[in-house]
Amino acid sequence: MNVAMSTPTPAEHTLVAVEMAGVHKWFGQFHVLKDINLTVMRKERIVICGPSGSGKSTLIRCINGLEQHQRGRIVVNGTELTRDVRSLDAARRDVGMVFQQFNLFPHLTVLENCTLAPIWVRGLSKAEAEMRAMHYLERVRIPEQSYKYPSQLSGGQQQRVAIARALCMNPKIMLFDEPTSALDPEMIKEVLDVMIELAQEGMTMLVVSHEMGFAREVADRVVFMDDGQIVEINGPDEFFARPRHERTKLFLSQILR
Amino acid sequence: MKRPAAESKAAAPPRRGGSLAADPRFRAFVVQAILLIAIVWIGWTLFENIRQNLAAQKIASGFGFFGETAGFGISQTLIPYTEESTYGRAFFVGLVNTLIVSALAIVFATILGFAVGIARLSRNVLLARLAEAYVEVLRNLPLLFQILFWYLAVLGTLPGPRQSTPLLGAVYLTNRGIIFPKIGLEPGSGIVFGALGIGFLLALILRFLQRRQMLMGSERRSFGWLTLLLIVGLPALAFVLTGAPVSLKWPELRGFNFVGGARLNPELLALLFALSTYTASFIAEIVRAGVLAVPRGQTEAAFSLGLSRRTTLRRVVAPQAMRLIVPPLTSQYLNITKNSSLAAAIGYPDFFYVFAGTTLNQTGQAIEIIAITMAVYLAISLATAIFMNWYNRAIALKGA
Numbered sequence: 072m073n074v075a076m077s078t079p080t081p082a083e084h085t086l087v088a089v090e091m092a093g094v095h096k097w098f099g100q101f102h103v104l105k106d107i108n109l110t111v112m113r114k115e116r117i118v119i120c121g122p123s124g125s126g127k128s129t130l131i132r133c134i135n136g137l138e139q140h141q142r143g144r145i146v147v148n149g150t151e152l153t154r155d156v157r158s159l160d161a162a163r164r165d166v167g168m169v170f171q172q173f174n175l176f177p178h179l180t181v182l183e184n185c186t187l188a189p190i191w192v193r194g195l196s197k198a199e200a201e202m203r204a205m206h207y208l209e210r211v212r213i214p215e216q217s218y219k220y221p222s223q224l225s226g227g228q229q230q231r232v233a234i235a236r237a238l239c240m241n242p243k244i245m246l247f248d249e250p251t252s253a254l255d256p257e258m259i260k261e262v263l264d265v266m267i268e269l270a271q272e273g274m275t276m277l278v279v280s281h282e283m284g285f286a287r288e289v290a291d292r293v294v295f296m297d298d299g300q301i302v303e304i305n306g307p308d309e310f311f312a313r314p315r316h317e318r319t320k321l322f323l324s325q326i327l328r
Numbered sequence: 329m330k331r332p333a334a335e336s337k338a339a340a341p342p343r344r345g346g347s348l349a350a351d352p353r354f355r356a357f358v359v360q361a362i363l364l365i366a367i368v369w370i371g372w373t374l375f376e377n378i379r380q381n382l383a384a385q386k387i388a389s390g391f392g393f394f395g396e397t398a399g400f401g402i403s404q405t406l407i408p409y410t411e412e413s414t415y416g417r418a419f420f421v422g423l424v425n426t427l428i429v430s431a432l433a434i435v436f437a438t439i440l441g442f443a444v445g446i447a448r449l450s451r452n453v454l455l456a457r458l459a460e461a462y463v464e465v466l467r468n469l470p471l472l473f474q475i476l477f478w479y480l481a482v483l484g485t486l487p488g489p490r491q492s493t494p495l496l497g498a499v500y501l502t503n504r505g506i507i508f509p510k511i512g513l514e515p516g517s518g519i520v521f522g523a524l525g526i527g528f529l530l531a532l533i534l535r536f537l538q539r540r541q542m543l544m545g546s547e548r549r550s551f552g553w554l555t556l557l558l559i560v561g562l563p564a565l566a567f568v569l570t571g572a573p574v575s576l577k578w579p580e581l582r583g584f585n586f587v588g589g590a591r592l593n594p595e596l597l598a599l600l601f602a603l604s605t606y607t608a609s610f611i612a613e614i615v616r617a618g619v620l621a622v623p624r625g626q627t628e629a630a631f632s633l634g635l636s637r638r639t640t641l642r643r644v645v646a647p648q649a650m651r652l653i654v655p656p657l658t659s660q661y662l663n664i665t666k667n668s669s670l671a672a673a674i675g676y677p678d679f680f681y682v683f684a685g686t687t688l689n690q691t692g693q694a695i696e697i698i699a700i701t702m703a704v705y706l707a708i709s710l711a712t713a714i715f716m717n718w719y720n721r722a723i724a725l726k727g728a
């Protein structure tokens with residue numbers, strides 16, 4: 072495992088982090104993703120927005136195999152996602168994810184939440200894993216909470232722990248699915264600040280979010296989805312100033328008001 | 329109870345004309361008082377009735393009968409007992425028989441129940457369906473029927489001792505039970521047990537040191553092999569060095585039955601099979617519900633961190649599911665102990681059969697024996713519940 076990671080494979084030299092080509096997905100009869108084409112370069116920051124139910128979550132969940140696509144190609148960091156479990160493992164090793172509902176493990180302390188995967192997946196010793204965890208907990212500014220349980224933290228703190236937990240696996244790509252939607256307004260900023268820092272350090276990020284301020288500040292491109300399709304992709308300035316499609320205009324008028 | 333009453337008083341309109349009957353608190357008091365009087369009266373009538381009947385039969389009350397000779401045989405005695413032994417000893421023989429069958433059934437039902445419960449959640453459709461069929465059949469047939477099924481239809485149709493052919497050379501499945509070689513301990517076997525104890529102790533110390541080391545930051549190495557060597561190898565070495573201080577007593581056919589070897593009675597086996605498989609069907613449902621109650625987001629978070637299915641189940645799902653599983657699991661354990669009293673149907677000499685059955689019939693000391701029987705089952709149940717509550721607290725969500 073370590074060997075495979077330290078030897079640069081041809082894929083690691085490519086500049087493409089995620090490639091989705093002609094991706095379709097159905098939930099039973101329901102066509103949830105329709106011909107998705109999206110190429111994300113390394114160090115690129117993508118913000119995905121769109122009305123509820125348009126397939127944003129499904130799209131990013133396909134990237135780490137939480138959902139399986141039925142048609143098209145998804146290549147993550149040089150590995151194509153297939154039915155083969157090994158391709159999933161490879162993708163998940165490189166991709167971290169942060170959920171709307173945090174999904175911290177309630178039976179483990181903050182520190183244990185962060186060390187679980189490094190110990191069991193990467194084979195780190197407990198001490199190494201704890202050192203790494205403390206490093207990232209400091210970066211999300213909650214090292215002093217490391218011995219608490221998730222239920223003892225505020226929503227904003229929990230979400231920052233969730234970010235630290237994902238970072239402990241040293242992912243190359245980070246997925247965020249509406250990371251601030253479940254937060255009280257006064258906690259949104261502390262989470263966005265952490266994400267902005269991460270973006271500035273050059274992390275490849277795909278963020279489903281309606282925080283337009285965040286999109287303006289960090290996004291390289293904004294993706295607008297509606298009804299399972301990518302309707303429009305543009306740089307943030309163009310996207311907000313001159314939306315090309317009617318649906319985009321309507322959506323922006325609703326959320327910017 | 330108390331709070332609503334207090335509230336209703338506060339909310340009640342001021343009494344008109346001092347009519348007590350209109351006061352809900354007063355009415356509730358009257359109803360409860362009448363109920364209490366009725367219960368006391370019924371209890372007293374019952375007690376008086378039995379006392380008079382016993383007096384008429386000239387049975388002296390008291391616990392003196394414990395010292396008297398029992399005079400009846402018991403088919404399974406794990407502590408020394410003969411027909412000349414006292415009722416007191418018969419009491420303990422029955423108690424041990426109940427405890428042994430309950431304890432074994434709890435162990436087997438738990439293992440089988442967890443396996444079936446997990447199998448029902450399997451992605452393998454055939455396995456999941458089989459597990460479902462198991463649950464539906466086993467939990468919908470009366471336990472008494474299942475005990476008789478195992479006793480009469482399965483174990484009862486095995487060949488007699490003279491016709492049976494040995495499995496593995498020395499194990500006989502017969503309609504008189506399972507007969508196998510008896511292991512006798514010779515002088516020197518103490519050393520082997522001593523070595524086993526020392527092996528365990530060293531393994532524990534090793535584990536402790538390993539934990540410390542992990543905290544100190546050196547490599548996370550599993551000492552599984554060394555632990556196994558200590559626990560198995562050390563006693564094995566002692567076994568060889570002391571010249572194998574055990575003797576196998578082989579069963580031999582004499583006349584119509586075996587002598588020599590050890591025997592598991594068909595009554596014990598039938599009761600054990602029935603209790604284990606029946607209770608396992610309920611435990612399987614409890615396990616399944618517990619696992620399903622863990623939110624989907626937990627597994628998704630674990631998968632997205634790259635944890636394997638196995639590690640996710642062990643480290644994320646199981647610890648959370650166990651908190652939901654343990655309380656209803658406790659009632660299943662209590663049910664096993666109580667249901668073991670169905671032993672009477674096939675003549676397994678459990679506590680109920682020996683004490684509340686034979687002993688009561690012979691002595692006629694109904695009040696004493698029923699009271700003691702109640703106390704014994706209550707004590708077993710309470711001990712089980714106390715242990716399980718302790719376990720439940722030990723795994724409870726901290727910091728919640």
Ligand SMILES: Nc1ncnc2c1ncn2[C@@H]1O[C@H](COP(=O)(O)OP(=O)(O)O)[C@@H](O)[C@H]1O
Pocket residue numbers: 098101103121122123124125126127128129130
């Ligand atoms: N597991 C599922 N089974 C069936 N339908 C689903 C499932 N997950 C999502 N959907 C449906 O797919 C559509 C897109 O969902 P989602 O990707 O969560 O949208 P978004 O994140 O943009 O709000 C919705 O209509 C939703 O009801």
Ligand SMILES: [Mg+2]
Pocket residue numbers: 127128129248249
């Ligand atoms: Mg969503």
